[in-house]
Amino acid sequence: MKTFQKDFLRTSGQIARERTRLTVASDRLSCNQDELRQLQKEVMGVLSKYMDLDKEALKIRIDIVSGAKRGVHDVKTIQIK
């Protein structure tokens, strides 16, 4: 019910943007979207344990180094809000 109300206030463009972000991020990490949401939540939880966070204004960027490819480190950047 809560998500429905949230969706109701947003335009379909904003919903599409969030869905695309989430889908692309979970594709890149090859994990499902629930896991990704959980990851976001836990990262936020860990950070807020140690620092005072403004959760609304916060943007976290996670760089995942997936290993060396053709001698170059392939870094994937995933934006997590």
Place this chain on the structure above:
Amino acid sequence: MSEVIVVTSGKGGVGKTTSTANIGAGLARLNKKVVLVDTDIGLRNLDVVMGLENRIIYNLVDVVEGNCRIKQALIRDKHYPHLYLLPSAQTRDKSAVTPEQMMKLVDSLKEIFDYVLLDCPAGIEQGFRNAIAAADRAIVVTTPEVSAIRDADRIIGLLEGAGIKKIDLVVNRIRMDMVRRGQMMSVEDVIDILAVNLLGAIPDEESVVIAANHGEPVIGSDTISGQAYLNIARRVLGETVALTDLDAGSSLLHRMAALFRKK
């Protein structure tokens, strides 16, 4: 120095073939010798979009199998004398050609043309592998939809994995009125998610459909999409061109309203 560009998207129906035809026509208009290669074996379309379907005698598979010389299979465009089409075969399938054969074919085309544009089939199977094997750079076409952007992201990953260094994006079928109302993702949203260089955006206009109905490029007509495609062709050549104003057709009132909404 000729350049080989693959036009690809992952998802079908986003405008790969239309974009190939129009970017090709744009490059020809800018006095480059261009060949468009339809690599979609079994589902050929580029000939129809260009209005050349009645002139096909030999096709890509005939050239690869040695049934004809390469120049016998090339079809000159109706409008641009520098623009040629190498049509695909309709009665064969993707396994008729290997990536190695494709590279050999493209090598001989490079001797004749400044630009070789490869119209890639949808999907990530052999047709895609064949098309990207010979490419120096890629143009990824997407639309502002969740499904198309997701597939574009996957394709970009595969292109990077295949060692293609230069990957540019074309965002097709943008409807500025819907973006203004917040009912469609904007070009900026798409770029933000995919993190690749933007080559240009094409508005969703009737003129593109009408031109395709006639089998003619939208380039050269007095339309926003025609102008946008020509600017993309200029950017392919390395020129710096300001982004086309896709809003040009809308009223001043709409644009003022959009300005206020941004605040």
